[in-house]
Amino acid sequence: MTSLEKLSKVxxxxxxxLNKESLAExxxxxxxxxxxxxxxxxxxxxxxxxxxxxxxxxxxxYAGMFAPTEQDLSSPITLFAGDRISTKAxxxxxxxxxxxxxxxxxxxxxxxxxxxxKKATNNMIKKLTYARENHDLFGTYCCxxxxxxxxxxxxxxxxxxxxxxxxxxxxILKKCRLGDGKWKxxxxxxxxxxxLEMDTRMAIEEMKYSQKSCETYLKRxxxxxxYTIRKKxxxxxxxxxxx
Numbered sequence: 001m002t003s004l005e006k007l008s009k010v011x012x013x014x015x016x017x018l019n020k021e022s023l024a025e026x027x028x029x030x031x032x033x034x035x036x037x038x039x040x041x042x043x044x045x046x047x048x049x050x051x052x053x054x055x056x057x058x059x060x061x062y063a064g065m066f067a068p069t070e071q072d073l074s075s076p077i078t079l080f081a082g083d084r085i086s087t088k089a090x091x092x093x094x095x096x097x098x099x100x101x102x103x104x105x106x107x108x109x110x111x112x113x114x115x116x117x118k119k120a121t122n123n124m125i126k127k128l129t130y131a132r133e134n135h136d137l138f139g140t141y142c143c144x145x146x147x148x149x150x151x152x153x154x155x156x157x158x159x160x161x162x163x164x165x166x167x168x169x170x171x172i173l174k175k176c177r178l179g180d181g182k183w184k185x186x187x188x189x190x191x192x193x194x195x196l197e198m199d200t201r202m203a204i205e206e207m208k209y210s211q212k213s214c215e216t217y218l219k220r221x222x223x224x225x226x227y228t229i230r231k232k233x234x235x236x237x238x239x240x241x242x243x
Contacts, residue, residue, distance in 0.1 A: 065096030139168025
């Protein structure tokens, strides 16, 4: 049984993408489909893009990006690799970055979607510019997990100066090595997920640094929860990249 088949079994045999009650769950379902190479129909992608775009600038959106729903804010959300987010600010920021990434990957030709993404992008660039000019931040953003969501957005080609921002970010990641294959500040699997999307020498170096921890996880991991399956696949793909 493939990883995707296992995940489909865990999810009751079906994988639906759009959930109008939750931006977090919609993004998670899309990320799962893309990560495990599930073919999405044009209708699925367009409906998802249109709904996400409709949330641009609504109350509780971060920097005028894409707003979490009431359900997302009523309890902690869980990211693709199992990281739980409970604060309102982090929920809004991370879902905003991830939503931009989804729209970039869907690449809808719809004018409303394009305009929503453009406005969200411009608003977040203003935040990044302020962070650089006032806090000397370039390539990172506030905490580690929020930074990784920024990296995933950049790795998809979003915002501006993605190459320079990612290079600067990975320089900082390298300085945060703990010596055991992990990093301080930066969540292990979510960081690896971002690194897998960066086709650069620096990203490969950080993945090679993580090899021992990936191998240890694969030896010890038990169970078939969807997050365990995802983490196993992330670790396996990292090790493949290090060959």
